[in-house]
Amino acid sequence: MTAILNILLLILFLVSTPKESFQDDQLQIRMKRNWGFSSGTGRIQGTFTITGIGPENLSQVVFYLDEQILGEANSPPFELRFVTDDYPLGPHQISAVGSTAARGEIVSNTIQVEFVSANEGWQAAGNIIIPIVVVVLGAIGLAVVVPLIFTRGKKKQLPPGAARSYGHYGGAICPKCSRPFSRHIYGLNLGLHKYDRCPYCGKWSLVRRASKEELDAAEEAELTAAQEGKFQPQTSEEEALQRDLEDSRFED
Ligand SMILES: [Zn+2]
Structure with a gap:
């Protein structure tokens, strides 16, 4: 009886679980940093790769920066690499349009970004790195x-x-x-x-x-x-040399 109930629950669970993957007929774009700065909130600078993920029959992806074509990819993985410095600073929207044999054109999601200058990127990175360096140098200095x-100021050696x-x-x-x-x-x-x-x-x-x-x-x-007599009073190198010279003079 319990076994049957369990099986029924399992079937119910499988049926009701929403599919995690996106719909087959959608195009999704993702962006990853190759080199440079990314604030995590969309402020970026450097070299980035956008990837288009879509249905199996996807044949081409055209990537857009605002209304301007960034570039296209004609085979999987549908990727495009770009450098933010090649484009004006400020807010931009990255999107893509995919072509499929069956359904024609499909439009992707949009990624909101803000291109910042290399200086600003390094400054932001510096805001994190510099305090660490200061703390480390401070600790070394203290040691x-x-x-x-x-x-x-301690009294002379005993x-x-x-x-x-x-x-x-x-x-x-x-x-x-x-x-x-x-x-x-x-x-x-x-x-x-x-x-x-x-x-x-x-x-x-x-x-x-x-x-x-x-x-x-x-x-x-x-x-x-x-x-x-193993402990000689401490002498400077100069004094030691002077003493050696005097010693040798008496040897003659
Ligand atoms: Zn010692």
Whole structure:
């Protein structure tokens, strides 16, 4: 009983469903952008293709821009490519007339467009792109400037092995130079790690918060290294060169 009911409902459904495709005897035109600008509301600039879709026996499509013939297509796909810059700026209507063996001429739908200048097109595109570029450049700028602000005016580097407090973000041990340093507020948080800059060697690396024992050990190692004279007071390249010259003079 239910099966019969289902079949009846199905038949009813099939009969009542409107055909989605357009009528066989109609001509429809569609436009797509090949290159250029399209506002989405009909303001266009650049190269576009119009396609005519019609009955099977469609033999020719003539495309119109207002009353003027844009061009024609004599075989499927009935397509025509055009460049907006070849025509006056402003509002236009694009339409087509198709020829069929059986019914003669059929008129298509009309597409309303407004041809805009290349400048205007790029300006409109720029209104979208430029803010993105500004935001991206701004973010890059901040990433460079913020560490400079935070590191500027800080007291001179601590002497090696000096006891220090590592502050709110905890201490970390630089994997490049092995010296312990306080993690910075500007360090980029990545899970348990921070992408942070070592104030001693100036290198950026991914560091985790080191334990008290690790930090103590690193301070110890630093002190030992200092006693062995591994840390030279920082010299400019010029001074270093000067020292090398003086050293070599005494060698003679
Ligand atoms: Zn370092």
